[in-house]
Amino acid sequence: MKRTKRIVATLALAAATAVGLSACMPPGYYGATGNVANGDQKSMSIVVFNGWDEDTAASQLWKYVLDQKGYDVQLTNADVAPAYQGLSSGDYDVVLDTWLPNTHKQYMDKYGDQLTDLGAWNEQASLELAVPEYSKIDSIEDLKANASDFGNKIIGIEPAAGETAVVQDEVIPQYGLGSMDFITSSTPAMLADLKASIAKKEDVVVTLWRPHWAYDAFPIKDLEDPKGALGKNEEIHTIAKKDFASDFPQAAKWMQDFTMDSDTLYSLENALVNSGAKASEYPAITKKWASEHQDYVDSLTSSK
Incomplete structure (x- = not known):
C-alpha cells in the first residue's frame, strides 16, 4: 500500500513539474519536437532574403498556408550569403527565392551538397x-x-546579391562601363532613387x-542586352536543408508542386511591399489577399 502511494505521489509530482515547466517555455517550444497531424515536424x-520582394511575398504566403495547417512557421530575414550558410548547417529549413542557373550559382556550387532542390515555382x-x-x-x-545623362552612375542593390556579381x-x-560608378547599398535605396528620378523626369539606370x-508601379523599360551578359531567363527555386523531406514529408510534397505565375506574384507583392505597410502588417494583408484568391491558395495543398 505504501509503495502504491509512493508511485502515485511520484507520478503526481512529475505531472505537476511538467505543467510548471510548460508555463515557462516560450510559445512554440514544443512545436520544435512535436508533429502536426500529417507527421511533419510542427516548427519550420x-x-x-533581405530586399528581395518576391521572396517576402512567397514566404508570407507559405507562412499563412502552413500556419492554417497547424504548423508554427518562423520567418527570418538574412542576407544571401549567411542564408545559404544557415541552410547548409540546418539553422534554417527552407528558402523560396533561389535563382538558377546563374544568379545564385556560386552559393549552390559551394553549399549544394548540403541542400535539397525542391524545384522551380516560377x-x-x-x-x-x-x-x-x-x-x-x-x-x-x-x-x-550616354553615361553623363545618367549621372555616370549605375544604381545597384545589396553588395552580396547575385545580380550585383553578374x-x-x-x-x-x-x-566597357568601367568608368561609371556602380553604387550598391540596398534594394529599398535603389527603388527610392528610381522613384525620385522619375518624379523629376531625370534619367537613371538601375x-x-x-x-x-x-514594373507595375513605374513607367520603366528594360535595356536590351545583345551580348547576353545578364544571362538567359532564370527559374526561381525552393531550396531546403538536406533532410527537409524527412522532417517535413508532406510540406516537401506541397512545395515541390508549388507554382506561381508573375501576375499572381505581382498582385501579392503590390499588396505587401508596395502598399507602404509595415512588416508587422504583412500577416493581415496576406490573409486578406488569400481570401481574395482562395481557389489558388487552396490549390497549394489540395489533393497532394
Missing part, C-alpha cells in the same frame, strides 16, 4: 538593367556613350529583375 524556419525570371520609359536609349550598348563581373566589363512589382 523559412529564411527570407520560370519567368530574368535579371535586367532598367531605365525610365522616356530615356532615349534602349540598349546597354548605348549606355557608355553586373560587376559580366555586364560592366563586356560593355539593376532590377523580373518578376518585380516595380
Whole structure:
C-alpha cells in the first residue's frame, strides 16, 4: 500500500513539474519536437532574403498556408550569403527565392551538397538593367556613350546579391562601363532613387529583375542586352536543408508542386511591399489577399 502511494505521489509530482515547466517555455517550444497531424515536424524556419520582394511575398504566403495547417512557421530575414550558410548547417529549413542557373550559382556550387532542390515555382525570371520609359536609349550598348545623362552612375542593390556579381563581373566589363560608378547599398535605396528620378523626369539606370512589382508601379523599360551578359531567363527555386523531406514529408510534397505565375506574384507583392505597410502588417494583408484568391491558395495543398 505504501509503495502504491509512493508511485502515485511520484507520478503526481512529475505531472505537476511538467505543467510548471510548460508555463515557462516560450510559445512554440514544443512545436520544435512535436508533429502536426500529417507527421511533419510542427516548427519550420523559412529564411527570407533581405530586399528581395518576391521572396517576402512567397514566404508570407507559405507562412499563412502552413500556419492554417497547424504548423508554427518562423520567418527570418538574412542576407544571401549567411542564408545559404544557415541552410547548409540546418539553422534554417527552407528558402523560396533561389535563382538558377546563374544568379545564385556560386552559393549552390559551394553549399549544394548540403541542400535539397525542391524545384522551380516560377520560370519567368530574368535579371535586367532598367531605365525610365522616356530615356532615349534602349540598349546597354548605348549606355557608355550616354553615361553623363545618367549621372555616370549605375544604381545597384545589396553588395552580396547575385545580380550585383553578374553586373560587376559580366555586364560592366563586356560593355566597357568601367568608368561609371556602380553604387550598391540596398534594394529599398535603389527603388527610392528610381522613384525620385522619375518624379523629376531625370534619367537613371538601375539593376532590377523580373518578376518585380516595380514594373507595375513605374513607367520603366528594360535595356536590351545583345551580348547576353545578364544571362538567359532564370527559374526561381525552393531550396531546403538536406533532410527537409524527412522532417517535413508532406510540406516537401506541397512545395515541390508549388507554382506561381508573375501576375499572381505581382498582385501579392503590390499588396505587401508596395502598399507602404509595415512588416508587422504583412500577416493581415496576406490573409486578406488569400481570401481574395482562395481557389489558388487552396490549390497549394489540395489533393497532394
